[in-house]
Amino acid sequence: MSVCKSVLILISLLFSVSLVQCTEFVPVFMWSSNKVNEKVPALHKISQDSFKDDVLEHLKENPFVIVFAEQTLSPEDFAQRDQKGATLFPNLEKHKKNSKVSYLPYVQNPIKALKHLGEEVTEISVSDVTESLQFPLTNILIVDLNDARDDEHRFDMLKRHDAAVISIYKEIAKKHNNILVLYTAHHTSWVAPEDVVSSRKIRSLLAVNERSVFVKNNYSLIYYSEASFVLDKSLNTNGTAVTLNFVDEKENTSIILTGTSDQLQVRFEFSSSTSVGYWILKEVVATYNNTEYNLNSTALSDIYALTTFSYHCGDQTFTGENTNFELYFSAFQVQLFFDGIGNVTKFSDAYDCVGFTSVPIWSGIFVTAVLLLIMTLGITMMMDIKTMDRFDDAKGKTITVNAE
Template sequence: MALYYNILIFVITVLSINLVSSAEFVPVYMWGTTKLSERVPALHKISQDSFKDTLLEYLKEDPYIIVFVEPTLSPEDFAQHDQNGEIAFPNLHGLKKLRSHVAYKPYVQNPVKAVKQLNKEVTELSIGSLLSSSNVPKDNILIIDLNDAKDDEPRFHMLKRHDSDIVSIYKDILEQRNNVLAIYTANHTSWIAPEDITHSRSRSLLQLEDSEEKKDTGIRFSSAHLLLYLSDKGSYKVNKDTSNITIDNSFMLSETSDMDNKENITATLSGSSLSINFAIKVNNVSGYWYLTSMSVKTDKENQLVGISDYFAPRDFSYHCSTFNLSTVDRNATLSLPGFQIQPFPKNNTFGDAYDCVGFTSVPIWSGLFVTIILLLIVTFGLTMMMDIKTMDRFDDPKGKTITITASE
């Protein structure tokens, strides 16, 4: 009997986990030619069945339903602004000027599944195929997939481009049909998305973390097992000759080691008059990789070797904003701004950065030092105050005079 009880508990637990994992809430932005319900629901989140009942009410007017589906979307996307203070959806926010009735629901469970359960004929198209063809399907429900993100396109720009396409398509359909209901939603939330979606939307290069709106002017080099990045043009300067060799896009990164070797990499970043040799060793036991040596050669046979303690965990990249190396006599200097390097990268993208500036930097040590001194002073002062002894004897005018001896 106990065995059946344990099996029942296990089945209930698994079903509960599946129900929780499948419940994903995304925003829904609705507008149409007929008046939409703008009542605020009693619950903060709307279930799939409740949203389906809402759509069934709209179907009484027999509208043509068009659904624009993003791969990921969250309420925060509607509130973000760029550096100029502009929002990502200016056209959607201006739909009321087209005499369209608008309703917004921030958290709806699986709205796309609810639409497909309306017992209506459904046609699914991509945004690219619909824009290339002017023919609109005659089915009752049209679902448009907006998964057309371009390479290196910031998410804000992608949403702004979709905003323009959505309103343009809506206007075209409005000219052909009298009653239209449009829905803008997503399959997943962009804040709690699956791992593969989060990875495809991430920006691993450090130069894009400050602001996605800035144009990346860096230089990226890659070979079979190595990635190298510079935020700006590098330079190699020899003081005596006052010559300065610029490291730019004309350089090529090539590996000179065994391509099947998973522990050691020897690569060369070469240009017309300068070559930089890298030697990297991966320690699978400790889980770290090390930049063991680095040398510079020019036409005049000048060499620069100055590598020590440059390492990072496996699957991490090493980054340093001001990476400068000099010879012992300070005659030659190699400058690589925004230097970032990683061996054996996954999917040809940088992993998380292991920065050359440690966690306990000079400002942090200064703050800790001042705080410790302040604590010592306060502790010393409190100790001195606690050692102060107050009078515990007082003269009585009607009694005997207090006599204090020398020992007291």
């Protein structure tokens, strides 16, 4: 009996793990040309069945349903900005202001829910749609945005898809009066589960999406996203995208981390101070066309951390003091292991380039200090007020003050 129970427990665990792995929450942009969509809480997770019921309510009006499906998409993608601060979805953001648009940040398997509605579903590539602008006669049309290019950044691909979605929608609007449009994805692009360590939660890097690179070497872990460099930053041009392949080597008390590509080579030198238990970035040298550029971090503080910690920074930029060369990472995290990395596959807790006392915190401290100073002065002045201790008695002798 004990063996049978063990087998049943093992089967149930495997089944539960498989259910977890097949469940993904992805964002959904949904709008209708006729019906005003209901607003939903921004952080509310919608189950597959609830989303299915919502779509069925829209189908009662017999709309033409078109679904634009990315391969991967996450709510974090809508928060991303390029080097000029522009969003990746300018057209969808403008369309989002319309009262007929609903943005659902976490929907469980929306594509699977649409395929289980019992309606006729047809899938077609976006390249076929843009070439002919002909749409099959079907109840639900899924347009797969699967035209990624080898030499294209994912940022640029999402911007191009944003323009294609609105363009195709306008063409459909010329032929149909009642349209239901959805912009979603098959899978999530960001996976950052939380592990419980010492009765508290910490974030760790588990998987890498298409626009991110995670490298494990002998003595280092490094993660970066959207790397680019600019030769002349005074021209305010977009950076040249680059993918760096990192290798490391140990030299005495230093670790040399070298990233190379067809166009650029970047050399990071990290040194260890065993007496105080810290490691620090000592030098950054970029080489382009046999020209070396000595770079410094533009962060508020040096790049350093305890030997058991990692360093993380969003929008990490390295620039030269006397040159216009600039190296940019939209996200950057590194950790050094001077004794060898062993079986480590994820980062430890991170020192962040944004200090603990940020500008809003300093502003609050300053305003509070001013108010406390005013209150202290007011109370001090009130306590210094002295009342009269002698009064004139009408029946007695008058008070006389001798003045010489």
